[in-house]
Amino acid sequence: MVKVTFMPQKITAHYPPGTKISAAAEAAGLPLDLVCGGRGRCGKCTVLVEEEGREAREVLACQEELTAHASVHIPARLLKKDAVILTGGTLGRVRLDPVLKKVFLPAAKLKEYESDGDFERLKLALEIHGLTPPSLQALRSLSARLRSRRGATAVIFQDTLASLEEGDTTGDFYGLAVDIGTTTVAAYLYDLSTGSQVSVASALNRQNTVGADVMSRIDAAMTEEGLSRLHGLIMETLEGVLQEAAGEAGISPGQVYLVTLVGNSTMQHLFCRLSPYYLGRSPFTSTILHKLTLPAAELPLSLNPAGYVVFLPLIGGFVGADTTGVLLASKVRNSKKLRMVIDIGTNGEIVLGNRDRLLACSTAAGPALEGAGITFGMRGTDGAIEDLYIASDEVFLKIIGRQKAAGICGSGLVACLAEMLRVGMVKPNGRLLSREEFLAAGGSPKLASSLEEVEEQRVFRLTSAGKGIYISQGDIRAVQLAKGAISTGVNILMEELDISGDDVAEILLAGAFGNYIDVGKGQAMGLIPDLPRVPVRPVGNAAGAGAQKALLSRESLREADRITAAVRHVELAGHPKFQDRFIAALSFPDKEPS
């Protein structure tokens, strides 16, 4: 065996003498893009080989055989394309191999093949034996396009010919990964010919106007009209992010051929205009968990009509395709050690497990941490208080965009609660002290002066007295309920696996929220589990990252099916310990003010 080190990747492996460099590189996970198919004709796969005791020399990787220990320098441009999924936590690379492909066939190549049938001729030229025919619509233009002097580009979805386009259109090939959140819809546009992200767009889910959380959406969808309206609203929202993402990238939405979608179970039902009636009552049954593949032509979106839309599979109950996406993006399923993923959103999802056992649950956190239903709540945009610190007699605010405070976003709320607990202004049971009580407990008069009553509710003013932004007792209750919901899920999953905090190797915080929150403060007010010696790592929009992986790689799409088969869904609402654990989890951590 000869020992070979590939540079600059620093991958070392051993091969039988006589192994071609290209084959060795492929085996080392560095597949080369061999333009002439490895026949030594194009001369493009030149690499630099340094064998022990010899001068470095340039050779063709597809021709040269390894005969002695060597290091091989592979120029980056030679490597088959990878795509990098960009999120706050950079969830990693994925091999570019989307489930929908474009293959250009030059006119000269098409002429090499003969058959009594044009579709059959195309099948020969594509060398896809099991290719299934397209729709009649696409068949109707096939014969003429196959005879174009400019050649033709086959659009292939799985093993189906989606369409045949005239000329070389392989450059017009974009895909969109979408995370349909209850409150926010995020869309990631990729150039599928290169694997690079070209734009990102996000918007409020327009269904928000009907109801803030999934239960109110389900209620509104009880009638056929309500269901149609909610379906229409999500389609409008999707058309909006599609237009925005395409516009920003300078392309037309008609150049988008593939869309992968994640979202919770309710979002999946409403997207498909499936009644969520049975999802809304015990035992919380979805119409279908299976991955849904829809021809783009059947949807009211400005996609390429030959394209496809794939909604990733659900896990069960309210644990939807968003969690499938989280699992696809994170390494929990391949991990030996136990890991926990917490995706904080209107619907919070928690996953706990490793490669052997995997549990998931969904918990109704409500929209408070997305700024909804909070007196001065807002999304994390300019003007939002995103963090704060309560000094002995003053409150320091951190405002997005360094401008006048316009409201408070989720991370600000968490920080606010943590600080109010720390200074003793809020009791562990969630009660906000009156000005008098706070003074009696030793609070500073300056801080105490910010404790007021507004419309028969106790409030704590964050900005200048009189008018301005405050946190009310009601706001605190909303955050408390969200915290309680998440903690209950965490606790029940740990009980189900019969593990303690010591057994967890890492906590991953998924969702945009996880990126902005101060983890220490989140732990101080009990939203994030405070397990000794367990690191907490924000990984960004992992659900969206999963949708992106599924967009870029058909293998990831297949993995999504395997994930849903591997995860056991724990139904919290029907869990015998749920009510007890929920009431216990409503309390904030009881620590002495530091």
Add this chain to the structure above:
Amino acid sequence: MVKVTFMPQKITAHYPPGTKISAAAEAAGLPLDLVCGGRGRCGKCTVLVEEEGREAREVLACQEELTAHASVHIPARLLKKDAVILTGGTLGRVRLDPVLKKVFLPAAKLKEYESDGDFERLKLALEIHGLTPPSLQALRSLSARLRSRRGATAVIFQDTLASLEEGDTTGDFYGLAVDIGTTTVAAYLYDLSTGSQVSVASALNRQNTVGADVMSRIDAAMTEEGLSRLHGLIMETLEGVLQEAAGEAGISPGQVYLVTLVGNSTMQHLFCRLSPYYLGRSPFTSTILHKLTLPAAELPLSLNPAGYVVFLPLIGGFVGADTTGVLLASKVRNSKKLRMVIDIGTNGEIVLGNRDRLLACSTAAGPALEGAGITFGMRGTDGAIEDLYIASDEVFLKIIGRQKAAGICGSGLVACLAEMLRVGMVKPNGRLLSREEFLAAGGSPKLASSLEEVEEQRVFRLTSAGKGIYISQGDIRAVQLAKGAISTGVNILMEELDISGDDVAEILLAGAFGNYIDVGKGQAMGLIPDLPRVPVRPVGNAAGAGAQKALLSRESLREADRITAAVRHVELAGHPKFQDRFIAALSFPDKEPS
């Protein structure tokens, strides 16, 4: 091993001791219909066993194990249903197992299965692991139907759930096999729950109004409007035979879930509204040869919208799915001996071969033998002269319905030509003698008096002088061209296989025409090959029988794909010997009048 003979089928085989009788019967090709699934509960699979040296006794086939040599008597009602395809030539039995199925699930059974997803619950109940989801449309009613107290019936096409119907609808399950001929469309309606044929309908192809043969249809389809018109006309024709067949059977067309179609290449293009532009010019390329599967909802036919329509695969050039059907129905492909199939229609198809080699060609016979383009031509209905005999001084006619002659159909034309040749009234080169020439050649004055001139054309009157029915020189030329086309195909296929008449074991005459023709007269005028000692057997509408087999059996549908892969298509128009062979084949056989 124990030796078992199944009675009354007289099938003997050997099994390891301990084999259950039901398993042994299945292995012997006698699958039993086990109502309770072989669990010994329903008591319905009682068979009579006679073991050597023991009394005969009744046992449950699903429970009893074979321990000694025995004969087993299986009541016919226990056998899984077969279907018999009815044609003139009774082309045989086929195991009832259509590609589209209905499975009833009682409410109690559905309740046994639990899942977070209704589609997944249905999949468990159906025990079809790879079941793929239906359209969104069908998904939308799935959850409610799954909860019906009356149970639900799953409609399954291949591995796709086509729809879920409320209650037990397994009795509402019909299928239609259609042979789209250039001139005639024949439809066979089956009850797919029992495999029995319930009605037959036929109609003239309404495309006839545009042109009589495939080339004139192709010409008319050159424009988008023409193509749409021809497509519309075949859809109207199909809707007509669907309504007629359903009406006769006393069902609604909406109870028809599966349609299988055969037809020549041009018919397939026009059915699908695919331009036959490239089919109409050398090298005669179809848009697609592959079997086409279309959701019924996409077609303007009153079928059940959850149903499917399958157009069988084409072979190549003008050899279409009708020939695939002929091969599916006949045993040529499994035969050791060489067999020839001749399907006489406006487009004639000829197949020659055996299990090792199989050739097919298509030949433009024109519509003469279907009565079109002949002065007094008509279809083989009441009033048509279907046979005739020319005595020394009189013409005897056989008229369908024993009424006044209204015209002459294809078999009558063949008989007429054979007789006119026999009495020397027509020369082998096709020239009709004048009255004087016929008298000079020794013809009787009475017969000679029927030879006249009408509108500057020689004619032979078949019915009372003055007015009435005659055959003209032009009619004779049309029949001569049809005969020449068929003979050329036969001769070129035999040359391609390098065989002589002695090598052919049997000639099968497919098509309605083959059932009515007098074979001896057909051979006398040269339409049917007159090979010494080779029997000629009419097999009825074999193309239609193939469509029926494909309707009743998914295995036959698969076999259709294998057939098209196995057959070599011989393109006559491009064949180097075609012109020479065609001119030679135009002559009628040169025999002395008997």
